[in-house]
Amino acid sequence: MSDVAILGAGVAGLCVAAELVARGLRPRLIDRAGGPGAQACSWWAGGMLAHFCEGETAEPEVVRLGQAAADWWAAQGAEVTRAGTLVLAPARDRAELARFAARTRGHRAVDDAGIAALEPDLAGRAREGLFFEDEAHLDPRAALGRLAARLSEAGIDIEAGDTPPPGARVIDCRGWAARDSLPGLRGVRGEMVLLRCHDLALRRTLRLLHPRVPVYLVPRGQGIYMLGATMVESARPGPVTARALLELLSSAYALHPALSEAEVVETGADIRPAFADNMPRVVERDGRIHLN
Template identity: 30%
Template sequence: MADTEVLIAGGGIIGLSAALELAGHGLRVAVLERGKAMQEASWAAAGMLAATDPENPPALQALAELSIRRYPAFLQRVEQLSGLRVPLRTAKTLQYTHQGEQLWLEEHSFDPRDLCAALPAAVRAAGVELIEETEVLRVTVDGGGVVAETARGSFSAAKFISCCGAWLPPLGTLPVFPVKGQMATVRLPDGVVLDHVIRTPELYLVPRGDGRVVIGATVEHGGFDKSVERSAIERMLASATRLWPAMAAAEIVETWAGLRPASEDGLPILGECVGEFANRCWAAAGHFRNGILLAPATAHLIGQLLRGEKPDVDIAAFRCDRFAVANVH
């Protein structure tokens, strides 16, 4: 491991996309994941690439547009490297706004479960060392690089990126926290078809193109609890039926909950750490409701930052040290 150039903590979509990007630029990259890769928020997501959702914070717009431009090449590379398909499932969204408008949006969605299979295989095929069941407990500076301590020994590298989702980064404190979302997949009766996403500010229906529709999601502040409550699912189904009455005859086939990585101001945390970690540690976390959408742009910008290039998008709003309580040294 001593010759690893970049060490990444966190094997969700943000960490693995960054790993793929950096490996594509010829860097030797290792990812340390505390559990199994792509099994947390990135597994739980609905998979909407909601770049034009009027509910998005305006500060996300440029990042979202960059990501949408990079998505086709990102998915193509993942598919080529892994040999697995990540097909787009929808191409349009009917958006209801707070003002009572109905907008048709040119947006795509895919099933994150497809990416959960393909992305880890793709990063491995790209030469990234993906080490699972290995939690980074602490990061310290050492000579010109960093040392990441785990229960399975220490790993050293020239550079470190913290992509730990809703979990606190192992190199100080950042105001990230989990926001739970409960979800359900239903199967529509034969002959009933939904071919576009339907979204309101409170609810969305995301068809998978095979008779299944994902319904989401609750927004709950309650720590790292991923339990599913029958009553919450029933309330969502009732709302879904009011929105799209054909849902009344649908059968629930799966329920689950995931933890969105949130930050205090609702924006991602993306940039170089300060103090002793400057020029050797970066953070990419807190992508909240849009981490699937924002992954290719985040990976691209991380690559630019590590190479010392000017990022294609102004990332001042996402800086690690913008929070009063931030303590990423």
């Protein structure tokens, strides 16, 4: 029996388990739902491994550590698409592009010809943009499934439940569900849409800048695109709101009119756990190690 128990089998719990196994430990992995799924915030994530773009608002340490993400996921057997990120802005919001460029690094400016060379379906859609060549993306659901499968192959199966065994050293990776144990943890609501559009063949993540409703579009293959995501300072649970859906789809249309004919395959919403400084933290409290 292991003396380490991990609570939560979302992205945090699975990653911690993988790292412990790599170091020769055999943790118990316990999840209320018995495995990755729609109950986990990470199920609704975009899957962008976009360390430089995150530097627009994130601290330098997040950018530095994020540079290892694509290699880490690839080493776990996840399918990582290393095609970079293309950042665009409507003509009326060119100032947003200049602001984004000033706050980030790892990019090069591209003109209309450069945009068309990267994404032929966007020819004539934008005059200038930023290309972050060293960024990547993956399908979070497939990646979580692969992590869980690798752990199972190593003899670590996910146990259904929410109570650690007596005497175990507990690593709490339950995200927002741990809010009663972590003062200062707040919820940030995020909403997303999955679209099916066979009229576009985009290869890389696109970000459309807007002062009020910036969006990103992440290709998942087979004509599926993840469109996201709102960031609402609210911990209110529930389905996607009509307002969020309208704003996301309006921004998608601004990116390319073909998306107006896309099929809405799925919508989803969940609560991101975050602290006031938006930095990840490892906190030891009341005998537990919390990772958020």
